[in-house]
Amino acid sequence: MPTTLRDVAQLAQVSVKTVSNVVNGYPHVSAGMRRRVEAAVEAIGYRPNRSARTLRTGRTGMLALIVPAADLPGIGGLARAVVRAAAGRGYRVVVNPVDSDPARAAIANPPLPVDGCLLLADLPAAPGVGGLPLVRLGRPAPGGHVDRVGIDHARASRDATVHLLGTGRRRIAAIDAGPGGPFPTPPGIQGYADGLRAAGLAPLPGHLLQAPSHQRADGYRAARTLLAQHLRPDAVVCASDALAVGTLCAAFDAGVRVPEDLAVIGVGGSEEGRWTRPALSTVSADTGFIARQAVARIVARIAEPHAAPVDVVAPHTLLPRASTRRADRSGMLHASR
Amino acid sequence: MPTTLRDVAQLAQVSVKTVSNVVNGYPHVSAGMRRRVEAAVEAIGYRPNRSARTLRTGRTGMLALIVPAADLPGIGGLARAVVRAAAGRGYRVVVNPVDSDPARAAIANPPLPVDGCLLLADLPAAPGVGGLPLVRLGRPAPGGHVDRVGIDHARASRDATVHLLGTGRRRIAAIDAGPGGPFPTPPGIQGYADGLRAAGLAPLPGHLLQAPSHQRADGYRAARTLLAQHLRPDAVVCASDALAVGTLCAAFDAGVRVPEDLAVIGVGGSEEGRWTRPALSTVSADTGFIARQAVARIVARIAEPHAAPVDVVAPHTLLPRASTRRADRSGMLHASR
């Protein structure tokens, strides 16, 4: 027994069009009429039928935020930021967790009645798949020309590396993750190597790891490998906070002290990193900025589907915390100053 | 230029009805016809319009999972479980993060075109708000008669308390959280007190804390208060993993060793609890069970809106990890064994 526009019209003794006008805030309605209709709406408890509205207008007023289904640090914070940013522009957001593998299908098969998609995570996705406007969050798509909003991961890694160098570390390792396919060099590794080179150093053999994905367990495994090296690193740059959390655990389990024996830094600025002990140093992405820009992008893309793709680089900030604290009394080889 | 059923019909030289039949898997269609139509569908790239379908049938095939917008441990895992369980019954799930305060409005104002809502978190919600079928996940609603699926929190707390007693702890404190309003005694506190009583003990004054909400920071603050007590507890039962993570951090920052000086246990069985150090002991809820039952409940509720509300109690398991490990050599007062 859903109540319709006609019911309201009947009760208020007006036409459907008038009710529609009132409901949609059409300006040219007399005040008296408006109040009469509003009273009827209230009395009968009318709620517009979104499906009918969508069918008619072709717009849903909803955006999908597609995220990996795994329980990863940082997703919650980004989701909240996106919801807020979208609300400011009259859009609702639904979050759509997808398993990493069938992801392609989930996107290609436009499952949700939405006006556009925000795609988080390193999911493979051709531009405009499903015919839906699409904006990537995070890393740029391997080859495709798609709108994208995110930090410069190479620079983030470089900044992290420089930070570690500044605290006296010299044997710095790196863990990146993601689909390695079309990438010549993963940006995390690239920036790390740049940072090292700028200091006249070079990555040691076996100090560059590429994990399959950004799970804490991937970071854990990679870190174990690292810590088993003959020349054990005294610091690790992780491409995400998830990897860094895994690294922290691996160090603890191996009896390696953080930050005394090993400094660890992540990328993302996730909430979870504030709640590890030692607290996790991280290169924090400005999620508010990313969310606002992403929403602005997708809105623009919806309006102008064939415009040239834009790449928005979000600012990042290094957040030094306990996990990279300078290790003054440790037996470091080249401790500076 | 969206392609419609008519376009397909025209191309395949059949009626719309036939195309509809094929698309919807109607059994009585000749094989040849089916293949012809399918070819046309493929050729033209037809995708059914969900809004039109929903308008016609009144069903969206979607469920909303309403969660708190905060970045909390455990939500991701539950969301994944719900998505899977729903997929098994032909439903898609959209996750809808809501800020804790305007939550009421977000629910009352049925925002999403869905057939039903699964409501996580301790949001206040009258039964059938928004006219949508509703199932609560987690704690039972204060007074309302609503379907609900979740563990028995009192028993979970009791089990946790008994576990701590079994490891030799005697000065056990408890931290619960949530809207305290209509609750006579929060279930977490209740079960904890029961467990203590069964061992002939009683809660010490100042050892029962009620935090405003299940944030890590709430746990942190409560734990600080606890650790500042004259008679410092040697164990804490937390009503959620989020509170427990905060407690872990508070202990670390205060120089209190876990588990030697303080045992900590949470409730939830979240992924994050596996990645703290020491790893967090927890009373793990069977999320798969909860998700399946919740979906079964909401499906039943959609079919039978006026049936009597059901309360499904999910099984829980105690997962002992390092954070409650028996402290053999510590200076405990009444160490048993």
Add this chain to the structure above:
DNA sequence: TTGTATGCGTTATCAG
């Protein structure tokens, strides 16, 4: 087994 016709609740076009 397949085709025709109707209406789901809205918005938009056009007169009044």
Add this chain to the structure above:
DNA sequence: CTGATAACGCATACAA
């Protein structure tokens, strides 16, 4: 400023 009316794309009762 307001009212009648035609789509929007689909599923279904009914007819063939």
